[in-house]
Amino acid sequence: MAQQKALFLKEKQGAWVVGANSIPKPGAGDLLVKIEATALNPVDWKIQKYGVFIEEFPTILGTDAAGEVAAVGAGVTGFKVGDKVFHQGWFSNDKATFQQYTIVPAEITAKLPSNISLDEAASMPLALATAALGLYSPVDKGGQGGAGLSPSWEDAGRGKCAGKPILLFGGATSVGQYVIQLAKLSGFSLIIATASPKHTSFLSSLGVDHIIDRNSPLSELKSQLASLTKSPLEVVYDAVSSAETQQTGYDVLAPGGTLVIVLNDQINKDSSAGKTIAYVMGNVHMPTQRAAGVSLYSKLTSLVEKGEIKPNRVEILPNGLAGIPDGLKRMEEDKVSGVKLIARPQETP
Template sequence: MGTKIKALVLQAKGGEQVVKEVDKPVPKAKPNAAIPGEIGDLLVNVKAVALNPVDWKQADAGFFIDAYPVTLGSDAAGIVEAVGEGITEFSVGDEVLAFTKLGVPGGYGAFSEYSLFEAATTIKKPPFFSWEQAATIPVGTLTAAIGLYHELNLPLPTENPSWFREEFILIWGGSSSVGSYAVQLAANTGLSVIATASPKNHDYLRSIGAAYVIDYNAPDVIDQINSITNNQLKYVFDIIGSESSNIGLKVLAPNGKLAHTSEGPTDTKDDVQIKRVVLGVAHRDTQGFLKTVNKLAKVIEQLLFEGRIQPNNIEVIEGGLNGIPSGLQKLKEGRVSATKLVAKFD
């Protein structure tokens, strides 16, 4: 019998998630693969996990789940305890954060005392971030980076881009986790960020780099955007849904680009590119996508160590693993705003 650890286990689609004893996972070696970058596993002693809407949606609907029983959770930070054979960029004792494999049984879920982190989507943790802060970073930053740099094809902030004239981007849902990281990344890239949020979050968005903040409920929201951009808006990143994506289409100039993380627009516009942002397929490596995510992870790591990205605001939920189900219910009911729920493990 192997060593036992505690993990939050989902037995069936739509079922209850319960803390149980499971076998401590063992990291796999780096396979012989043509994909550059670090693949293969790290075994990590998890110190904190962040909760995401995808966690309760997965549990309810069963998407991206390969088999049951399974441990969910994909946003975590901890200390490397073992390294899969052939992996060179990480060592035992490294403090790391990662987007972990979604819905893959066998020790990959983050809601566990120990989890397997795939090295390609793991980032070293700067020492000036707490475990709780670090756990908020991976999913939000990588999703934002995919939207900005892969789908909208913006230059990377580490390439020191410069614009010959003011260039705007509209980020709809700026106070969400993905939105707040998108605001920071876009500002680091040199764009003038227009973000939407409820008024209570306007000061926060300005503090992390938004040049303009608009109340998304304002009746003249379209006029405000057009006035700021002089009808020359080229980029929209929507984190909310179809209605806001439709507004994005309306305010985009000809040949503009729209990226969306949720439901896309129901309207159409002939001269606009529309791209869906999906981080969850990274570990399934569709068409070499893991290589892209690995590259972006290294960009984010550099920005973190340079102090150019700040973590989300956090709210620590009580009870460690046992507190996660009630935290997910709070997320499901829409009772979380401009804050990331985090569970800390002793």
């Protein structure tokens, strides 16, 4: 079987090692993608450091890919070998993206628009899915899902939240940058985000109306919001999800509103307030979210081509897959600010 290079996590909380993996064959409905660019995400270093989520080792991580279709499975229409594409990967050794080739269902794959690079495209899938599912999925009985708004890429959802404010913690996070842009498409009239002031002009270019300095005390947030709007805050998206931002988001949320969180719930609740907490799973592969993913991916190329969704700014790491561990270390140490780190697997020495 043909071989490729992959970055393995050898064992739980073990070392990262570049090694050989066989190149999988696409099944019915799947594409084999030659990965030209993959993005680093916080979950990748958290799995290594805390030993969470993955039980089978050696494993390959990475959930963002942009590249070229290398083979097409039975029954696939709309894609051919050589097409440039991007998609979300998944944590199984044939679908992860810290390797040179990966498998993806064609129905959750988008063609690369002509106005962005493969490196930029790789900044999108996981963070965009997390933003989109957090705003637009319904929440289930266990508290997983999102705010249940109408998807802004469908006609029924475009502009539907006109007149309403939304608050976002972490405007400069990768997820936050996509929340801003989707909130704009949903028509929110006042998009307020916490971020470092140095990101103000960039985040304004994505659609933020007001930045609150992320370093100002959260105890002041309520009065800051009161000076900006009298309308009830029905949706708060917390892309930081520290204990403090979660609690503050919950407290400023209007009765009946939804707080979307991206990490485990640490909130002291007031059961009389009728507030919903939705823990988003940013994954379009999951059966319960697959239909939303198919809908998003059917419109994604066009949304990007029209400039309605812009990718994150990117920084390219050296040494392909071998450069990923150093990049993850920088993320863990909070030394990455407002850019997405990208590795090019084909440049692995």
